[in-house]
Amino acid sequence: MYIDQVPNFSLRQLSYLITAARLGTISAAASELHVSSSAISDSITALEHEMGAQLCIRKKAHGLVLTAAGKQVAARAASLINEANELERDLKTRDGELAGPITIGCYPTLAPMILPVLLAEFGQQHPRVSLEIVETTQDLMAGKLESGEIDVAFVYETLVPGNPKRAQLFAHPAHVVLAADDPFSARNTVRLEDLVERDMILLDSPPSSQHTLGMFHERGLQPRIRHRTTSYEVVRTLVARGLGYGVLVQRLTNSASYEGYPLVVKEIEPAVEPVGVEVIWPSNRAAVPRVTALIDHAVGVQWVRRD
Structure with missing residues (x-):
């Protein structure tokens, strides 16, 4: 394999730049990387010299901000560093072991159903793979x-x-949750038309809120929202207390709220379109x-x- 020219900068210099940009200050990067602030500052200066461009603006009171050139370098540098790390892991693994x-990113209401399976089953099959969880809307x-x-x-x-x-x-269709x-x-079954004059407990977390309100709006209805919450379990708890009804997609085997009050699930009539649950991954790079x-x-x- 022919290499045109060995670059005059290192992966370490690139990692210093990326870390300082992510944390916003050289001192924070030095603390995370366990090196001196001067080492990071000198490294970035040397990198700028080799690149022939100013990669960041350093202000004592405002931290470190990447320039347009710096953002371009940082984006490509991240890919280089990831590839280097993958190369090292591949060389250290035995017999194709992962x-x-x-x-893993996961929508919060899906986490109780999706994550236990992955952490238990996949984790057991591949013990050297570390699964890190990020729950976010x-x-x-x-x-x-x-x-x-x-x-x-x-x-x-x-x-x-x-x-x-x-x-x-x-894929699951949305359903109505009621106190017992x-x-x-x-x-x-329950018709949405019969619910509009009653209080709703809305799961106000995108895309659940848009989907729920959209079902009503498609039928020319405007629900009466009494409480909004970003918590799936808070919806079920308030409904079980008799404070309103809920419209949810995720199905649980537990038919009671956290407080132990019973709940019932009713299908919507006419039937609504099921909502699919998907696994997604980046299209801009190949998955390892x-x-x-x-x-x-x-x-x-x-x-x-499970109903």
């Missing part, structure tokens, strides 16, 4: 896949940020073998719907 970290996940902060994510199919690669795991003594609890193995494992799981 090793290294995977950062889908709107906050935008850009994290492309930047490499998250390797793979489990989300609802609606409002998936960017243009990632994707595979569907399963609710007047509608004896019905087989351990991430591919995790995706294949997730797709192969029998995600049984």
Whole structure:
């Protein structure tokens, strides 16, 4: 293999620049990397000299900010460093054994269903793979896949940020959650038209809130929202207390709230479109073998719907 020219800068210099930019100050980078501030500052200065461009602006009161050239260098440098780390891991693994970290993004209401399977089953099969969890709403996940902060994510199919690669795991229609003594609890199904004059407990976390309100708006209805919460379990707890009804997608085998009050689930009539749950991963770079193995494992799981 022919190499045109060996570069005059090192991966260490690039890592110093990336870390200082991420943390915002040279002193914070020095603390994280356990080196002196002068070592990082001198390294960045030398890197700028070799690149022939100013990569950052350093202000004592305002920290460190990348220039346009610095952002370009940092983005490509991250890929180089990741590739170097993968090379090292590949050389250290035995007989094709998978090793290294995977950062998994997961929508909070999916976490109780998705993560235990992955942590238990995949973790047992590949003990040298470290699974790190980031629970976040889908709107906050935008850009994290492309930047490499998250390797793979489990989300609802609606409002998936960017243009990632994707595979569907399963699909559930939304349902109505009621207190066990609710007047509608004896019905087989519930119409949205019958709910609009009653208090709703809204799961106010994108994309759940948009999906729920969209179902009503498609039928020309405006629900009466009494309380908003970003917590799936708070919705169930308030509903069980008789403070309103809820509309949720995720299904649990537990038919009681945290406080032990019983809940009932009713299907919506006419039936609403199921919402798919997907695994997504970046389209701007190839997935490393351990991430591919995790995706294949997730797709192969029998995600049984339990009502």
